Amino acid sequence: MIRVLIADDEPLVRAGVRAVLTTAPDVEVVAEAGDGRAAVDLVLAHRPDVAVLDVRMPVLDGLDAAAEIHSAVPGTGVLVLTTFADDDAISRALGEGAGGFVLKTGDPLEIVFGVRAVAGGAAYLSPVVARRVLDRLAATAPRAAGHAGLGRLTDREREVLGLIGAGLSNAEIARRLHVVEGTVKFYVSAILRGLDVRNRVQAAIVAHEAGLIPRP
Template identity: 75%
Template sequence: MIRVVLADDEAIVRVGVRAVLSAAPDVEVVAEADSGRSAVDAVLAHRPDVAVLDIRMPGLDGLDAAVEIRRAGPDTGTLILTTFADDAYISRALGEGAGGFVLKTGDPHEIIAGVRAVAGGAAYLSPLVAKRVVDHLSGHGPRLREGDRISGLTVREREVLGLVGAGLSNAEIAARLHVVEGTVKVYVSTILRELDVRNRVQAAIVAYETGLIPRS
């Protein structure tokens, strides 16, 4: 069972998101919070697998809460939930190491998919957000040649990076490559270090930009 802390300052939103998550047989909302600070407290008290955090909350916002959660409860992944597909928010979320970014206005199933992905150690971006990220990066210059960013990776590491970019968890990558999950964890750690990125979301962006993942 994936244990979730849900944080949003609007009670009606929490009711709706909780209903969506409760429809998934493998997800349980163990606590709710109405601010970033209370979300951090709830994570420390319940040690959930995932914290679903609204960006705009009074006092400590969702992104600042994600930073504190990563420091205080590193085993808890963070999924950012917002109404706004604002480039500044997206950039900040990715820079702060959030595990995923989902729009409230998107398909409700995206929230479930995001929670499952983050709980499994994978990255998740709503399709609209993923497109904005790729389009934004593309607008700042030509697409990177493969050797510009991933020349230090082995063939196998590039294969793993491509699967990370496709949204697969460590367990799914291990099954695909017929190796043990611990080996995949080593590959992913090496990839993050070699690319000088904080998390799998940023690594996934590199996978897109270097051609390891085709753009639709």
């Protein structure tokens, strides 16, 4: 069961997100918060698998909350939820360690897909913003640092990087490569260090820009 915290300052939005998530048999909402500070406190108390955070919240905004959660409870993944595909917000969210970015105006099931992906150690971007990320964010620090580090990766690590870029979780990569999941986690850690990027989303950007995504 994937344990989830929802944080949004609008009660109706929280109720809507909860209603969507409760349709998934493998998801359980364990806590809710109306501001970023309360979200961080509840993550510390409940240790959920995923925190779904709105960008704009009082006391502490969702992106600052994401940074604190990433630092204090790295085992809790962060899925950022927002109304607009703002480039600055996307860039900052990924820089603060968020594992996914979903629009409130998109298909509600994207929230379920995002929660499952982040809980499984994969990255998830709403299709509406994925192209913007690849077109605009790939030209910033992750691309420059990541492309410089590609030469430090082994052939196997480059293969794993391509599968990360394709959106596969650690378990899915393990099945594809016929190895245990622990081995994949070792590869992922080595890839992030080698590329000098902070998370899987930034690594996925490098994979796309380098043309490492395998054909379906």
